[in-house]
Amino acid sequence: xxxxxQNSEALNIQEGKTATLTCNYTNYSPAYLQxxxxxxxxxxxxxxxxxxxxxxxxxxxxKVTFDxxxxxxxxxxxxxxxxxxxxxxxxxxxxxxxxxxxGTMLLVxx
Amino acid sequence: xxxxxxxxxxxxxxxxxSVKIECRSLDFQATTMFWYRQFPKxxxxxxxxxxxxxxxxxxxxxxxxxxxxxxxxxxxxTLTVTSAHPEDSSFYICSARPTVWEEKLFFGSGTQLSVx
Numbered sequence: 135x136x137x138x139x140q141n142s143e144a145l146n147i148q149e150g151k152t153a154t155l156t157c158n159y160t161n162y163s164p165a166y167l168q169x170x171x172x173x174x175x176x177x178x179x180x181x182x183x184x185x186x187x188x189x190x191x192x193x194x195x196x197k198v199t200f201d202x203x204x205x206x207x208x209x210x211x212x213x214x215x216x217x218x219x220x221x222x223x224x225x226x227x228x229x230x231x232x233x234x235x236x237g238t239m240l241l242v243x244x
Numbered sequence: 245x246x247x248x249x250x251x252x253x254x255x256x257x258x259x260x261x262s263v264k265i266e267c268r269s270l271d272f273q274a275t276t277m278f279w280y281r282q283f284p285k286x287x288x289x290x291x292x293x294x295x296x297x298x299x300x301x302x303x304x305x306x307x308x309x310x311x312x313x314x315x316x317x318x319x320x321x322t323l324t325v326t327s328a329h330p331e332d333s334s335f336y337i338c339s340a341r342p343t344v345w346e347e348k349l350f351f352g353s354g355t356q357l358s359v360x
Contacts, residue, residue, distance in 0.1 A: 138287075142285075166347060168347070177248075177250070177337045177339070177353050177354045178288070178337075178351050180348040180350070183347055223287070231278055231293065231349075233290075234287045235287055236287040
């Protein structure tokens, strides 16, 4: 069966460091992969999309990589700030909608 | 960007009563909206796809008679949880795409339902 795995343990880092979050999947061949940010008690907010034929995508302090051979995406936040603390969800494209992972909580301490 | 508004943000109700949640697209028309449910520390689970002017498409295991979806206009979809029970307590979130070619989803702010 299709499966999306994100590290369930919270990632704690210090302000200014680079945060790296992982998304692994099995039994999928997604056309694209997306990353969303979710704050407590709020709906997710779109961050980045990367297609299967793209290796890397950047947006300001964010960078996403997509390795279809390893079936893995890495999400990086450089120069992290306390305001980056949130849960980050990866989502894989399906027939008409997205399937989400459980998300990884990121805590950036000052 | 596209804005999706969801109301109420939270609701507490007694067991056996029904609760209606509204999802509106404020600056675009949405022929399709999606309803998700999220339990604490779990992923968003797609419940149903709401289609304007036609019946909703429910995911396997979701009771369509319990979770009534109405998409009467291009900017409004409603989810009614009928005869709610404590196990229905969850975070319900709607989402939409401004166009059929848009790949990302725009989400409402979610509704926390607590059934006593």
